[in-house]
Amino acid sequence: MRLILVNDVSIIRGGATKVALQCIDASRQAGLNCAILVGDDGEGLKPRFAGIRTVALGERPLRDGPSFTDVFEKNYNKRAYDALDALLKETDEETVVHVHGWSQILSPSIFYALAKHKAKVIITAHDFFLSCPNGGLINFQTGTICDVRPLSAECLATNCDKRNYLHKLWRFRRTLTQRGVGEEFWSRVGIVLAHESMEAYLRSGPLQHFLTLRTPTEPLTPVPVEAWRNRRTVFLGRMCWEKGVRTLADALNKTGRTATLIGRGPLLDEMQRALPHCWVPGWLADEEVTALAGEARVFIMPSRMPEPYGLVAAEALMSGIPVIVSSNALIAAEVERNGAGLVFRSGDAGSLAERLASTDDDKLMRGLCEGALALGQRIAPSKAEWGxxxxxxxxxxxxxxxx
Structure with missing residues (x-):
């Protein structure tokens, strides 16, 4: 059997690419014949996957700054179509194609290539681009979760994009291109969900086959943390609006509390200016993150969008570190139900400030630490089991x- 792994990028800067590369590790260990298609230059695959058939288009993701040609190429990337079509023609052996990310470089053209062939197709839904034009199921203008039916007339008329309405129209058109592959194709695709609650958001279209397999997770620290003894508040993630960093900054400024904010993104400079009393170093090496996690009292996940899973939150819980999560996070109810952390109203800096103040209570935090460790032990499969x-x-x- 042959596996073709498809992803926009090869360099790990988020959970989606990390999971994509773990798929290759698991498949190689199981003796599958593997090939990889990425939209970037493929540098992130070396030397980890030396010897594996790799096709790299050498293009830049949209997040690095779109160009004029991207208006056409990222709606239907002919080079990506040709590359995947050629990979599928290389052998007659039974083939599974596993798609992770396509919205930044590869575009919906890859689905047209797949529709021509008999290969089994899996897509891991790391976000909501399978149904929602802006990928987040959130109105970036109002900050509220969007309940408009994707691709409806109301959806077309709604300015929900993080940039502007013209960009929304472009995204709408791209989603039409994606849907245009046809129901026969989409009805045979298997969708792997990072969290079971995602299914309700993705059933509005032609997708029929869903399976939940939570992201393989390892604790942030080698041993559980006695977090109630610590004082450090930590955010770890992408510095962008949808991850809620502005809400966090407002809450910290309201209270004068300090925090450590780790990560890259378009709002990094803004966060460094807005939080002079906090430590906002940008990206840190894994060993530095591990050391800081050992000093953490609580981790914050303030996402504005319906966060499909929240890998960092799961990693913190597995280390016995309580979390404060937004009500929009799909694991919020699970965290609250198991006494593993606190939940605040999404986008509400006052609500977050109240939850941050609650963390001063050592007795409360000790109980939350116990709940966090207990939930962390069952929140996700081990890497070996997941593989x-x-x-x-x-x-x-x-x-x-x-x-």
Missing amino acids: RRMVDIYTGRSGFFAQ
Whole structure:
């Protein structure tokens, strides 16, 4: 059996690419013949995947600054179509294609290539681009979760984009291109969800086959943290509006509390200016993050969008560190129900400030630490178990694929 792994980028700057590369690790260990298609230059694959058939287009993701030609190429990238079509023609052996990210470089053209072939197709839904034009199921103008039916007339008329309405129209057109592959294709695609609550948001279109396999997670620290003894408040993630960093900054400024904010993104400079009393170093090496996690009292996940899973929150819980999460996060109810952290109203800096003040209570925090560690032990599969289950999906042992 052959696996073709498809992803926009090869360099790990978020959970989606990290999971994509773990798929290659698991497949190679299981003896599958692997190939990789990425939209960037493929540098992130070296030397980890030396010897694996790799096609890299050498293009830049939209987040690095769109160009005029991207208006056309990122709606339908002919080079990506040709590259995937050629990979599928290289052999007659049974093939599974696993798609992770396509919205930044590869575009919906890859689905047209897949529709021509008999390969089984899996897509891991790391976001909501399978149904929602802006990928977040959120109105970036109002800050509220969007309940408008994707691709409806109301959706077309709604300015929900993070940039402007013209960009929304472009995204709408791209989603039409994606949907235009046809229901026959989409009805045979298997969708792997990072959290079971995602399914309700993705069922409005032609997708039919869903399976939840939570992201493999390792604790942030080698041993559980006695977080109630610590004082450091930590945010770890992309510095962008949808991740809620402005809400966090407002809450910190309201209270004068300090925090450590780790990560890259378009709002990094703004956060450094807005929070002179906090430490906002940008990106840090894994060993530095591990050391800081060992000093953490609480981790904050203030996402404005319906965060599909929240890998950092899960990693913190597995280390026994309580979390404060937005009500929009899909794991919010789970965190609250298990006494593993606190939940605040999404986008409400006052509500977040109240939850931050609650962390001064050592007795409360000790109880939350116990709840965090207990939930962390069952919140996600180990890397080894996840790898076995993913290979079972590829080989058909899971019974997932529609025949």
